[in-house]
Amino acid sequence: MAAIAFSDIVPAPKALLHDHLDGGLRPATIIELAERVGHELPATDPAALGEWFVAAADSGSLERYLETFAHTVAVMQTVEGLHRVAKECALDLAADGVVYAEVRYAPEQHLERGLSLDEVVEAVNAGFAEGAAEAAAQGTPIRVGVLLTAMRHAARSQEIAELSVRFRDAGVVGFDIAGAEAGFPPTRHLDAFEYLQRENFHFTIHAGEAFGLPSIWQAIQWCGADRLGHGVRLVDDITGTAAGGDVVLGRLAAYVRDKRIPLELCPSSNVQTGAASSIAEHPIGLLHDLRFRVTVNTDNRLMSGTSMSREMALLSEAFGWGWSDLQWLTINAMKSAFIPYDERLAIINDLIKPGYAKLMG
Numbered sequence: 001m002a003a004i005a006f007s008d009i010v011p012a013p014k015a016l017l018h019d020h021l022d023g024g025l026r027p028a029t030i031i032e033l034a035e036r037v038g039h040e041l042p043a044t045d046p047a048a049l050g051e052w053f054v055a056a057a058d059s060g061s062l063e064r065y066l067e068t069f070a071h072t073v074a075v076m077q078t079v080e081g082l083h084r085v086a087k088e089c090a091l092d093l094a095a096d097g098v099v100y101a102e103v104r105y106a107p108e109q110h111l112e113r114g115l116s117l118d119e120v121v122e123a124v125n126a127g128f129a130e131g132a133a134e135a136a137a138q139g140t141p142i143r144v145g146v147l148l149t150a151m152r153h154a155a156r157s158q159e160i161a162e163l164s165v166r167f168r169d170a171g172v173v174g175f176d177i178a179g180a181e182a183g184f185p186p187t188r189h190l191d192a193f194e195y196l197q198r199e200n201f202h203f204t205i206h207a208g209e210a211f212g213l214p215s216i217w218q219a220i221q222w223c224g225a226d227r228l229g230h231g232v233r234l235v236d237d238i239t240g241t242a243a244g245g246d247v248v249l250g251r252l253a254a255y256v257r258d259k260r261i262p263l264e265l266c267p268s269s270n271v272q273t274g275a276a277s278s279i280a281e282h283p284i285g286l287l288h289d290l291r292f293r294v295t296v297n298t299d300n301r302l303m304s305g306t307s308m309s310r311e312m313a314l315l316s317e318a319f320g321w322g323w324s325d326l327q328w329l330t331i332n333a334m335k336s337a338f339i340p341y342d343e344r345l346a347i348i349n350d351l352i353k354p355g356y357a358k359l360m361g
């Protein structure tokens with residue numbers, strides 16, 4: 001079957017669970033904001049700056065990939081900068097046909113110019129609200145839920161978990177930890193996760209991206225993660241995948257599949273950090289065939305020069321996936337979202353299913 005073209009995927013309703021606010025800025029916005037705060041950039045032309053981010057992130061290592069965030073975080077230190085970046089994020093996702101998005105960022109990284117944690121969250125929430133209202137007026141409605149991230153090398157996870165719960169009725173729908181994975185296991189933040197469980201709150205954990213099975217196992221069995229950020233190395237617990245081999249799931253992989261634990265897979269990002277060697281060889285193909293709860297995500301649109309529609313087009317081309325696969329991925333994401341069950345169902349039944357029914361003719 002012919003691959004579905006990018007331009008045909010854009011109008012399809014899509015759901016996104018893993019997108020970093022500080023990884024999705026418009027290059028032109030970075031340049032304008034950097035001038036205002038006196039931050040020096042590696043390029044001052046929008047196209048060249050966009051190319052710089054993709055090339056620098058194309059490093060083969062998560063640690064070097066993460067270094068590029070210094071230039072986005074630097075321009076997100078004021079109410080004005082945070083508000084604008086959040087507003088444009090909602091507009092850009094909506095223009096790409098994303099109807100539901102969970103966008104994450106680490107408030108502790110935005111305190112360099114004197115803002116408090118609460119002021120950071122308020123500025124971002126206001127930006128998302130304005131962007132969503134503008135998108136709706138333009139005929140491309142989007143719902144944005146916020147995830148607050150704590151940096152795994154730092155020691156503020158309890159504080160950020162409490163911040164998340166404080167804003168749970170004001171746009172924040174979940175919590176996450178991110179940053180360099182090797183050397184910083186999820187159990188370092190066990191207190192925060194146990195607190196969140198006692199609060200009946202939701203969280204995902206970046207695990208199984210730059211480090212393997214122990215990180216995934218801890219995230220699920222020690223910390224109680226609802227979802228796995230990436231989780232791609234789970235394939236290390238699946239054997240016999242070469243042609244003709246009998247596929248055998250190890251205990252952890254079987255548990256993840258049986259419990260329908262969602263995998264927030266981010267194909268292009270994984271190729272850049274070396275977690276996968278190419279899109280065609282990305283474990284998402286196998287995980288899809290084995291019917292794990294697979295979702296497709298952008299991770300960092302700026303660093304990967306990508307969008308939800310582009311990720312789906314790449315997968316359609318690499319694996320021959322058609323509309324029913326794209327619908328399956330979208331419904332998987334929506335089922336795994338952190339908003340209430342009735343609201344998830346409404347988006348599935350009122351937007352996603354009718355949208356794909358129309359596309360499938």
Ligand SMILES: O=c1[nH]cnc2c1ncn2[C@@H]1O[C@H](CO)[C@@H](O)[C@H]1O
Pocket residue numbers: 020021022023062066069073104105106109149178179180206209269299300
């Ligand atoms: O794929 C990833 N793996 C781990 N950490 C990440 C990834 N993408 C971004 N960040 C980290 O999350 C912070 C908050 O958004 C970013 O500043 C970056 O350091």
Ligand SMILES: [Zn+2]
Pocket residue numbers: 018020178206229299
């Ligand atoms: Zn991520």
